[in-house]
Amino acid sequence: MICIECGAAVDSLYTVYSNKHIQLTECSQCHNIVDKYVEFDNVLMFIDLLLLKPGAYRHLVFNSLEERLSKYKESKPLQGPLRSRLLILRNNIRNWLLKFDDLNRLWLLLLTFEIYLTWFTEDETPPHKRSLLMSRILTENALIQYAYFTLYCLIDISMFHYLIQYFIISWCKWGTNVKNAKHVISYTILLSYGAKIFPILMLIWPYDTILSMSIIKWVANFYIVESLRIVTNLSYFTILRIFTFVSFARYTCTKPILILFVSKCNIHLMKTYLKSEIDVELLRLESLKYFITG
Numbered sequence: 001m002i003c004i005e006c007g008a009a010v011d012s013l014y015t016v017y018s019n020k021h022i023q024l025t026e027c028s029q030c031h032n033i034v035d036k037y038v039e040f041d042n043v044l045m046f047i048d049l050l051l052l053k054p055g056a057y058r059h060l061v062f063n064s065l066e067e068r069l070s071k072y073k074e075s076k077p078l079q080g081p082l083r084s085r086l087l088i089l090r091n092n093i094r095n096w097l098l099k100f101d102d103l104n105r106l107w108l109l110l111l112t113f114e115i116y117l118t119w120f121t122e123d124e125t126p127p128h129k130r131s132l133l134m135s136r137i138l139t140e141n142a143l144i145q146y147a148y149f150t151l152y153c154l155i156d157i158s159m160f161h162y163l164i165q166y167f168i169i170s171w172c173k174w175g176t177n178v179k180n181a182k183h184v185i186s187y188t189i190l191l192s193y194g195a196k197i198f199p200i201l202m203l204i205w206p207y208d209t210i211l212s213m214s215i216i217k218w219v220a221n222f223y224i225v226e227s228l229r230i231v232t233n234l235s236y237f238t239i240l241r242i243f244t245f246v247s248f249a250r251y252t253c254t255k256p257i258l259i260l261f262v263s264k265c266n267i268h269l270m271k272t273y274l275k276s277e278i279d280v281e282l283l284r285l286e287s288l289k290y291f292i293t294g
Helices: 042-050 054-069 082-099 101-124 132-137 142-171 181-204 210-232 236-262 267-293
Strands: 014-016 022-024
Touching (some): 054 181, 132 142, 132 267, 142 210, 181 210
């Protein structure tokens, strides 16, 4: 646990007395209250998250997360005969599901929004601006379309999540003195990635310009960059380098992976789909450039 003001390690966030009175702990380093968000309700917490208040993020990803995870046992190593290993594995899976129940529900909600928004965006795209791959997918029945967009979003979010986690922890060597470092980064990504549902506003108040759509997406990206900086205390330059590289990796890998599935490894089809994707992206860049330059 840490002080959300200065980041100093602390033993407890508050003291509970016999009359059930709670006294918040004062930080010995900065002499501020260690974590004022202990007494905040969820509505105020959500507002402060939207306002990118550093204390709100630090409370959730450091103190609240550690308190939640400490209630459950650590996973046991798989040892002994096969039957014992299977039993341990079953208990580990059950423990993991209970341990991360709230986080898994949030990830599922986020994934559902992302699938719907991606599907809606592609479906509303004029036919002459679609790639051959997307035109092929949208001619299938609803179940096939849903399966495709689910796979697309799963690959996209998973690549973003694990690459960000890898580069911050392994490349930047962050978290050597942070308990549950991987889970801290994962939770930060989850909270900030929630800003990606901002385009849902476009379904309520439609925007007809490419610039409007781009602005909303860039705001969501800003949330991700800023929240990672708040939690890790890494420089903007470092966070932006990681974010740029990961975004490029997602951009260049996600569609080719899906093309591999859809084309069933047919080399000719793969080349055709890839060329179509490149042509569509070049067309989008030209349209955006024309709009900005007037």
